[in-house]
Amino acid sequence: MTTAITLNDYLIVSGLLFALGIAGIIIRRNALVIYMALEINLNAANLALVAFSKFNKLVDGQILAFFIIAIAAAEVAVGLAIIVALYRRKQTVSVDELTTMRL
Amino acid sequence: MNVHDILFYCFSIAMLVCGFLVIFSRNPVASALFLVLLFVFLAGLFVLLEAFFIAAIQVLVYAGAVMVLFLFVIMLLDIKASERRKFRALGVAGGIAVAAAFVWELKIILARPIKPLSVGSQELRGGLEQVVKPLFANYMLPFEVTALLLLVAMIGVVLLSRKELK
Numbered sequence: 001m002t003t004a005i006t007l008n009d010y011l012i013v014s015g016l017l018f019a020l021g022i023a024g025i026i027i028r029r030n031a032l033v034i035y036m037a038l039e040i041n042l043n044a045a046n047l048a049l050v051a052f053s054k055f056n057k058l059v060d061g062q063i064l065a066f067f068i069i070a071i072a073a074a075e076v077a078v079g080l081a082i083i084v085a086l087y088r089r090k091q092t093v094s095v096d097e098l099t100t101m102r103l
Numbered sequence: 104m105n106v107h108d109i110l111f112y113c114f115s116i117a118m119l120v121c122g123f124l125v126i127f128s129r130n131p132v133a134s135a136l137f138l139v140l141l142f143v144f145l146a147g148l149f150v151l152l153e154a155f156f157i158a159a160i161q162v163l164v165y166a167g168a169v170m171v172l173f174l175f176v177i178m179l180l181d182i183k184a185s186e187r188r189k190f191r192a193l194g195v196a197g198g199i200a201v202a203a204a205f206v207w208e209l210k211i212i213l214a215r216p217i218k219p220l221s222v223g224s225q226e227l228r229g230g231l232e233q234v235v236k237p238l239f240a241n242y243m244l245p246f247e248v249t250a251l252l253l254l255v256a257m258i259g260v261v262l263l264s265r266k267e268l269k
Binding site (some may be wrong): 003004007011016020021022046055066070077078081083 | 131140145154156165259260
């Protein structure tokens with residue numbers, strides 16, 4: 001299929017999504033929403049990888065994206081367990097109030 | 104401008120708007136639901152890139168499993184207090200400054216179009232067979248290590264969510 005969309009267009013979209021993720025991590029104070037912004041960052045990386053994979057005609061980028069999805073699922077499970085444990089101790093998920101390292 | 108291009112712009116713009124709403128929604132439940140939409144639009148972009156397997160995995164794992172986990176934890180924690188809290192001016196300014204610096208850097212890097220290497224020979228289609236064959240041939244060891252990592256994560260979650268955290 002002939003198309004005017006180039007690799008650059010996909011990289012621009014991926015970069016903008018990554019910038020949104022970074023902004024979210026810095027702006028938000030709710031630990032859960034910070035986690036969601038981290039997920040946005042991982043997905044921006046996935047988009048760049050799949051775009052490179054398509055335009056270089058190599059399947060390896062897609063396999064790397066597959067691994068990123070698997071690792072991200074594990075990471076979310078552990079992170080949310082940590083947030084639940086923190087909430088049990090401190091009764092808050094705002095990172096402004098979670099200032100000490102020890103429980 | 105054919106259907107492919109129009110769909111690319113629709114999915115991209117919708118995805119970025121959803122990302123914006125994830126960050127600036129007061130209510131964490133609204134953030135989570137916009138994140139589900141973002142994942143679905145991203146899966147649409149993967150389909151446009153002919154990465155059908157990754158698109159399916161994206162919907163199944165992210166929009167299905169991960170977001171259910173997120174919503175479950177949000178409901179469990181019952182965080183109503185954070186809804187009314189205002190964004191701090193310093194945080195907003197810092198976040199926008201860092202994001203703007205990143206976009207500026209991106210603009211410099213992408214000023215010259217990046218040429219694809221075109222190293223692969225055959226026409227790539229990211230169907231199940233084309234992705235899974237190298238996964239079980241060249242990437243067998245990382246695949247097994249990922250399985251081990253998922254086991255470790257599972258044990259960690261069970262340990263962390265015990266009642267008495269020693």
